[in-house]
Structure formats: structure tokens, C-alpha cells
Amino acid sequence: MKPVNQADVLIIGGGIMGASTAFFLRQRGVSVILLERWLVGQQASGVNFGNTRRQGRFLEQLPLANRAHDVWTRMPALLGEDAELLRAGHLRCAYRQDAADKMEVYAREAREYGLELELLSKAALRSRYPFLGPEVIAGSLSAQDGHANPRLAAPAFGRGAARAGAHIYENTEVTSLAKDGEDFRAVCADGREFRAPVMLVSSGAWASKMSAHFGEPVPLVVRGPQMAVTEPAPYVIGPSLGVAGGTLEETLYFRQVKRGNIVMGGCGRGPSTTDPRYAPVIPAHTLTQFRQMARLAPVVTKLNIIRVWSGVEGYMPDDLPIMGPSATTSGLHYAFGFCGAGFQVGPGVGETMAELIATGATSTPIDAFSITRFESQLVAAEPHADAEP
Numbered sequence: 001m002k003p004v005n006q007a008d009v010l011i012i013g014g015g016i017m018g019a020s021t022a023f024f025l026r027q028r029g030v031s032v033i034l035l036e037r038w039l040v041g042q043q044a045s046g047v048n049f050g051n052t053r054r055q056g057r058f059l060e061q062l063p064l065a066n067r068a069h070d071v072w073t074r075m076p077a078l079l080g081e082d083a084e085l086l087r088a089g090h091l092r093c094a095y096r097q098d099a100a101d102k103m104e105v106y107a108r109e110a111r112e113y114g115l116e117l118e119l120l121s122k123a124a125l126r127s128r129y130p131f132l133g134p135e136v137i138a139g140s141l142s143a144q145d146g147h148a149n150p151r152l153a154a155p156a157f158g159r160g161a162a163r164a165g166a167h168i169y170e171n172t173e174v175t176s177l178a179k180d181g182e183d184f185r186a187v188c189a190d191g192r193e194f195r196a197p198v199m200l201v202s203s204g205a206w207a208s209k210m211s212a213h214f215g216e217p218v219p220l221v222v223r224g225p226q227m228a229v230t231e232p233a234p235y236v237i238g239p240s241l242g243v244a245g246g247t248l249e250e251t252l253y254f255r256q257v258k259r260g261n262i263v264m265g266g267c268g269r270g271p272s273t274t275d276p277r278y279a280p281v282i283p284a285h286t287l288t289q290f291r292q293m294a295r296l297a298p299v300v301t302k303l304n305i306i307r308v309w310s311g312v313e314g315y316m317p318d319d320l321p322i323m324g325p326s327a328t329t330s331g332l333h334y335a336f337g338f339c340g341a342g343f344q345v346g347p348g349v350g351e352t353m354a355e356l357i358a359t360g361a362t363s364t365p366i367d368a369f370s371i372t373r374f375e376s377q378l379v380a381a382e383p384h385a386d387a388e389p
Contacts, residue, residue, distance in 0.1 A: 004167045007031040007148035009357060010184055010196035012174055012210060013203030015045035016333045019157035020071075020350025021200060025080075026164035028358045033194050034158075034166060035186060035205075041154025044338075045346065047279075047311030049253060049265045049389040050150045051240055052344040053090040054115055055106070055142040058320065060345045060368040061345065062113035067364050069144070083153040089239035090145035091129070093136045093296060099245030100138035105186025107140060110243050117142050131236070136206040140244070147240045147255045150343055157350065159365065171261065177213050179329055180340060198331045198357055205274050205314035207322070208279075209317060211371065215328045218374045219317055219379075220337055224272035224279035224310035225265055225389070228286050232260030232305035234265070252292040253389065254300065262300050264289055264387065268339070270314045279310040287359045305375035308347070315339045323349065327389070333357060334371055341389050 009025055012020045019051030022032045034040075041365045052072055054065040065222045094100040108116040120139040123131055129139075173189040177199075184199040208220040223345045233256075239253035243266075252266040267288045272279035286308055294301050316322065316337045326332035333356065335349050342349070348364070356362040 003125065004033060005076070005192065005194045006196060007033040007167065008184035008210060009033070010194055010199045012156070012186065012199065012201050013207065013336070014040035014158060014168065014170065015202060015204055015337075016041065016157065017349045018045065018156040018200065018202035019044075019161060020347045021152045021202065021335065021353045022161035022166045022168070023073060023157045023164065023356065024351045024354035026161055026166050030354070030358055032161065033167040034161070035172045035174055035188065035194060036168070036170045037203075039170050041151070044313045044340075045154040045343065046151050046312055047227065047309060048150050048313070048340065049227065050147045050255065050263065051253070051389045052085065052148055053142065053145045053240065054141060054344065055090055055145060055343070056092055056242070056244065059109055059113060060365070062110065062115060063364050064345050064352065064366065065350050066114055067351060068345045071347035071351055072148070075156070079156050081156050082148070082154055084149040084257070085146060085233030086148065087144060088144035089297055090142045090302040091239040092140045092216070092244040093125075093241060094138040094244050094246065094353045095135045095246060095250070096316065097137070097253070102388045103138065103244055105141040109351075110175055115142065116357065129238070130374045131297050131299050133298050135295050139318060141239065144150070145240075149257075153343070153346070155316070157347070159333060170179045177210055180333070184331065187273060198333070198346045200333045200335060200353060200357065202335040204336055205312045207314065207334065211322070211334060214326060214332060216323060216326060216371050218337070220314045222272050222274055223313055223315055223340070225340060226268070226270050226282060226285040226289070226308075226310055227263070227265045228289060228305050229264070230262040230300065231306050233262070233303055235260050237262070241296065243292070244302070250292060252289060252296055254293065262303060267292055270310055272310065274312060277312055279312050281308045281310050313340045314318070321369050322368050322371045323353070324371070327370070327372045327375075340388060343389060347364060
């Protein structure tokens with residue numbers, strides 16, 4: 001294929017946000033160039049837990065999460081593959097009454113956004129999920145949520161975008177960005193230049209450095225998820241599970257894939273850096289996860305861990321992403337900083353950003369995610385404790 005260096009839209013970053021935006025822009029007939037420093041879906045989009053949950057999100061995120069939920073259900077028709085999506089539900093568990101009370105309040109509020117949750121007593125939980133530990137006193141089930149394979153989802157959107165005519169350049173590091181007259185110009189490490197009158201920055205933990213080029217620095221911090229997977233066991237778990245409330249150390253989450261392996265994460269995050277790209281696994285953290293697993297689902301601790309991993313994720317101090325147009329530069333848009341919880345909303349972000357870029361407006365409210373909220377508080381801060389992917 002002949003190289004193309006000019007398009008209607010230039011996308012910087014090929015995670016699930018950038019790849020799905022490229023796909024949906026092509027559905028609207030908009031020409032696209034996507035530049036990815038490594039491989040599509042290799043960074044945060046590929047190392048996360050894989051939750052496709054809606055419950056537990058900030059209420060202002062639910063319209064976006066609902067839109068993404070619809071895209072996930074249409075993924076086989078759109079792309080010819082489903083990224084191992086398993087809609088077996090998402091169950092939040094509480095160890096204490098105050099957390100159970102908050103789940104009740106959230107269920108009432110989420111209903112206003114079209115999300116129906118089933119509240120379960122301790123007896124109901126024991127009957128339906130006998131593998132739960134005795135400390136679990138209440139639960140909230142979102143029956144239509146679930147989980148998928150993060151290693152498959154973003155690449156599927158990337159392949160779909162390429163089949164539809166998007167130009168995807170992997171292993172292409174952008175070294176400088178600027179607006180040159182009417183066009184944005186991206187200069188790459190290999191000397192190539194790419195231009196477009198519209199640009200989307202969706203480069204995850206690296207995006208704050210790019211937004212700073214346009215006078216919009218943000219207080220993004222970089223952390224690494226601490227993940228592990230066990231040997232396979234008979235498939236019996238069903239929903240993905242997480243712990244609501246409590247301390248950071250208690251916020252374990254896990255899921256079982258159809259092959260039988262248990263994927264787990266949570267209980268805090270490890271250090272990571274962007275340049276160089278570095279995200280170590282902390283052995284003591286994995287042991288903490290196993291101790292918390294002994295409380296939530298003791299039977300799982302009989303299995304052997306066969307792999308651990310981490311990655312580089314970007315977090316905002318208010319746990320909300322940056323999404324929407326730039327306040328300083330016409331034609332510039334952002335979609336980054338999803339705080340370790342961007343996998344589920346990713347396809348909805350792509351459809352929403354494509355709609356915004358192509359038409360100038362979107363039917364999904366995103367004003368709460370504007371980059372302008374950080375104009376007067378450019379101070380780094382740690383993310384909140386209760387942050388399940």
C-alpha cells in the first residue's frame with residue numbers, strides 16, 4: 001500500500017480509544033491516519049483487567065458506559081469478532097454495612113440512567129454464589145455487564161479500521177506535534193511527517209506531554225496495575241467480582257474466563273514510568289491479592305499463579321478522563337486519562353469522538369470530562385482508593 005501522509009483526521013495513539021475512533025470515523029466516510037508508537041492495543045488497553053462493567057462508575061460516566069455497552073453487543077456484527085466478551089454479569093461485594101448502604105443508594109441513582117441493579121442479601125449471595133467467603137454480607141449484581149479479553153479488543157478495532165480504509169502506522173514514534181497553518185503536523189522519529197486539519201490525542205499515559213504542547217498541561221500521574229492469572233479450573237464463577245468500599249488494600253477484583261483461568265487485580269497499584277516505559281510487578285502486592293482473595297473467594301487460593309504482569313496507565317486526580325475538544329486550539333481533541341477504567345467505555349469513546357469530530361456535536365454528554373476543569377489546579381494528586389477497572 002502506498003504511504004499516505006495527509007488525511008482528514010490524525011489520531012495519536014492506538015489504544016482502544018484511538019483504534020475505535022478510527023473505525024467509527026471510517027464508518028462516516030472520514031479519512032484517518034493513526035500513529036502508534038508500539039503496537040495497537042499494546043499499552044494500557046492490553047494490560048488491564050478486562051471488565052466491561054457499568055456499575056460502580058461515576059454517574060456522569062453512565063451515558064458513555066451505556067453507549068459503550070451497546071457497541072460491545074454489536075461488536076461481532078461490526079468487526080466479525082467479539083474479543084471473548086462474556087456477559088455473565090458484574091457483582092460488587094460488601095464486607096461492611098456502610099458499604100452495603102452505599103450500594104443501595106447507588107442502585108437508586110443508577111436507575112435514573114437506565115442501569116438496573118439487583119441487590120442481594122447475605123443469604124441470597126450464599127445461595128447463588130456459594131464460593132464467596134463468610135465476610136461478604138451484601139452484593140449488587142449488574143446482570144448485563146461482564147468481561148472481555150483486553151489483548152484482543154483494541155487490535156480488533158484497529159484491523160476493522162484498516163479494512164475500512166484507515167491508514168494505521170505501528171512502531172511509529174511521534175517526536176513533535178504542532179499546528180502549522182490550517183493543519184496539524186506530526187513529525188516522527190524516522191523522519192516522516194503526517195498532516196491533517198483535525199487531530200485526536202489518545203495516547204494514554206503519554207498524552208499529558210502532548211496536551212502541554214498546546215498550552216493545556218494536566219496533572220496526570222502514572223501507575224501500573226498489578227495483575228495475575230491462575231492455572232485453569234472448572235468454570236463455575238460466572239460474573240466478574242469486585243469489592244465495594246473499604247481500604248485500598250481490600251479492593252480486589254477477579255473474573256474467570258471460559259478456559260477456566262482466574263484473572264485477578266486490585267489492592268492498589270505499582271509504580272511505572274513512561275520514558276523509559278517501565279512497570280514492575282511487585283511480588284508483595286501479588287501476595288496481598290491472594291490474602292484478599294482468601295476473604296472474598298477462598299476456593300480460588302487453592303490454585304497456582306502462572307503469570308503476573310503490569311503496564312503503564314494514566315490517572316487523573318478526580319478519577320475522570322479528559323475527553324472532548326481543546327480549549328486553546330481549534331481542531332484539536334482529546335480522549336485520555338481514563339484512570340485504569342477505560343476498557344469498558346473504550347468503544348463508546350470511539351463512537352462518541354467520531355460523532356463529535358464528524359458533526360461538531362455528540363448525543364452523549366461529555367462536558368464533565370472537559371480539559372478546562374484543570375485550568376486553575378495543575379497540581380498532581382493520587383487517584384482515589386475505590387477504583388475498580
